[in-house]
Amino acid sequence: MTERDPTPGNREFSLEIETDVLVVGGGPAGCWAALNAISAGARVVLVDKGHCGSSGATASAGTQIWYVPPDPRERETAMASREAMGGYLSERRWMVPVLDKTWESVNRLAAWGYPFPSNEQGIEQRISVQGPEYMRLMGRKVKNAGVRILDHSPALELVRDDTGAIAGATGIRRQEGGNWIVRAAAVIMAAGGCAFMSKAxxxxxxxxxxYLMAAEAGAELSGMEFSSAYAISPSFASITKTALYRFARFYREDGTLIEGAGSARGRSIIARTLLSEPVYARLDLAETDALKAIMRRAQPNFFIPFDRRGIDPFTERFPVTLRLDGTVRGTGGLRLTGLDCATTVPGLYAAGDNATREPICGGFTGGGSHNAAWAIATGAFAGTAAAKFALKKKPSPVLRRLGRAGYAEAARELDTNAALQAVQQAVFPLDVNYFRTEAALSREVHRLDDLWERLETSGGVSHLDLLRLREVAAMTATARWMYRAALARTETRGMHRRDDFSKQDPAQRHRLIVSGLGHIAVRPEPVEEPIFREAAE
Amino acid sequence: MIEVIDTETCTDCNLCVKVCPTNVFDAIADGPPVIARQGDCQTCFMCEVYCPVDSLYVDPDPANSYGLTVENVKQANLFGSYRRSIGWAKETRHLRRVDDHFRLPQ
Incomplete structure (x- = not known):
């Protein structure tokens, strides 16, 4: 398999780069990682599937940030607020440094000129950012810091050296054409979560x-059962902004109110209703013009679909749906071994949604807030640690490319569109993924296992087709990890809801670690004792 | 999804080709870019807010294409409406600093 074992100068790659740290992904986590790695003295390359500054969930959506002043009482309240909701799987030894690093980093953002609003006393309010503005600034900072950015250059697989450490990645250039290899002493995965192309x-x-690239290198994942996040959106739009739905009431087609339905705890009532009939929303609870104006100024993008359809969402009912956010608003991802954000694979680090957010959220999160803070803080931690690791590492030759699915030599044809639809049919339905049962999960796992076998033996396609094939393989692998973990957690905890095990089971207050691709192993991992005992809930 | 490029106002700067996360556009020699892969559009509106001359229009529906024309969008006065609302147009720059999240009742 000589073509799978690249040596420098063999002309297999149209672009070859050598660097210290490679960052995969140009969203907030990747940008903070790149900035911290380069200020630690490393040479840094950042690759993005799209464009660093406009790609990813944050750039188009915007987000609140878990930005809490270093006041002991405020910090205590902030840390305690989600422990019960997360099923007591978070840990304060993580929350404290994440809050510290987020505070420090957001203050730097203000110093760089991010236009935070001020209140009536002239004090800047730094609890939220508008997506386009935040990510345009971050993209510019990364570029101006001297990071080499390759846009429209998705990474497709990792490469390893003769010591077993990660030594870079390969990918394609989807606008210029051709392919690339970046040889690096450390790689930071900041490629986000998985929302299964739901148009969220x-x-x-x-x-x-x-996840796929790291798992092929032997990395473990954690919290993949916390992957049933669905966002409310108008059924005719992609705008999955849920915060303002707390001013909404929800209705049936005949106009009768759906009792108990709401954006937070009442979301399961919306989900149950959607199983049998359409659901409509109206922002009834925003009664004053002053509040309506505040809502518009808080989230301009929320109003795009209504303004473009000529709908007044405050007085007219509009149809809503639940769009799967998967692990983007879920909490599962690559397992980290410590505050340096290392994975179990030497030379491989993870940050942002690419890593499990259980350390600060347990089994529940939402859009932004904690996830935004996590991206900032873990990006910074991983960037600093990866730079330190890379600068100390002795160079060793790249020996092996690690991509498997989609790279088979005896290429078998596979219809990637049909495969994508098959994955989506396994993860979108509310009666499979939102309301989980042994029967439905097992049925879908078998289907996904069959699909995986076909993906593993596929290959022989052009560069552009390989990208979609690898994406479908990654989504299939993600769905399999999700449902294996969901089957193993025979209780309801955090966002993971088992209809056949509707109670939280104190004996299962542990993390679930999954690993492997062909055969998937699941094992429990203990978490730090909570300050508030579970029994007190 | 992306519906319209106004080739009259487009300056061929190709910024949309660059910023589109899902690579929907193709740059063309000596002319405005084309919508080459409309089905890949994720309806994130990034091309619209980055377009310096408001030549692009994204319909909110990510699943269906409506075959809109430049005239349709002009009549509804929708070119550039989102860019103006986030303060990225010259005449609305003051809005960049307006973010009322902190004023929302908790």
């Missing part, structure tokens, strides 16, 4: 690519 806002680029 900005999320179609988030197909679990980073």
């Amino acid at each position: 806002l900005g999320c179609d680029v988030l197909t679990g690519d980073g």
Whole structure:
């Protein structure tokens, strides 16, 4: 398999680069990672499937940030607020440094000129960012810091050296054509979560690519059962902004109110209703013109679909749906071994949604807030640690490319569109993924296992077709990890809801670690004792 | 999804080709870019806000194409409406600093 074992100068790649740290992904986590790695003295290359500054969930959506002043009482409240909701799987030894690093980093963002609004006393309010503005600034900072950015250059697989450490990645250039290899002493996976191309806002680029590449290198994942996040959106639009739905009431087609339906705890009532009939929303609870104006100024993108369809969402009912956010608003991802954001694979780090967010959220999160803070803080931690690792590492030759699915030599043809639809049919339905049962999960796991076998033996396609094939493989692998973990967690905890095990089971207050591609192993991992005992819930 | 490029106002700067996360556009020698892969559009509106001359229009529906024309969008006065609302147009620059999240009742 000589073509799978690249040596420098063999002309297999149209672009070859050598660097210290390679960052995969140009969203917030990747940008913070790149900035911290380069200020630690490393040479840094950042590759993005799309464009660093406009790609990913944050750039188009915008986000609140878990930005809490270093006041002991405020920090205590902030840390305690989601422990129960997350099923007591978070850990304060993580929350404390994440809050510290987020505070410091967001203040740097303000110093760089991010236009935070001010209140009536003239004090800047730094609890949220508008997506386009935030990510345009981050993209510019990364570029101006001297990071070499390759846009429209998706990474497709990792490469390893003769010591077993990760030594870079390969990918394609989808606009210029050709392919690339970046030889690096450390790689940071910041390629986001997986939303299964559900058309959730900005999320179609988030197909679990980073999970697949890392798992092929032997990395483990954690919290993949916490992957049943669905966002409310108008059924005719991609705008999955849920915060303002707390001012909504929900209705049936005949106009009768759906009791108990809501954007937070009442979301399961919306989901149940959607199983049998359409659901409509109206922002009834925003009664004053002052509040309506505040809502518009808080989230301009929320109003795009209504303005373009000539609908007044405050007075007219509009149809809504639930779009799968998967692990983007879920919490599962690559397992980290410590605050340096290393994975179990030497030379491989993970940050942002690409890593499990259980350390600060447990089994529940939402859009933004904690996830935004996590991207900032873990990006910074991983960037610093990867630079330190890379600068100390002795160079060793790249020996092996690690991509498997889609790279088979005896290429078998596979219809990637049909495969994508098959994955989506396994993960979108509310009566499979939102309301989980042993029967439905097992049925879908078998289908996904069959699909995986076909993906593993596929290959022989052009560069552009290989990208879609790898995306479908990553989504299939992600769905399999999700459902294996969901089958193993025979209880309801965090966002993971088992209709056949509707109670939280104190004996299962542990993380679930999954690993492997052909055969998937699941094992429990203990978490730090919570300050508030579970029994007190 | 992306519906319209106004080839009259487009300056062929190809910024949309660059910023589109899902690579929907193709640059063309000596002319405005074309919508080459409309079905890949994820309806994120990034091309619209980055377009410096408001030549692009993205319909909110990510699943269906409506065959809209430049005239349709002009009549509804929708070219550039999202860009103006986030303060990225010259005349609305003051809106960049307007973010009322902190004023939302908790």
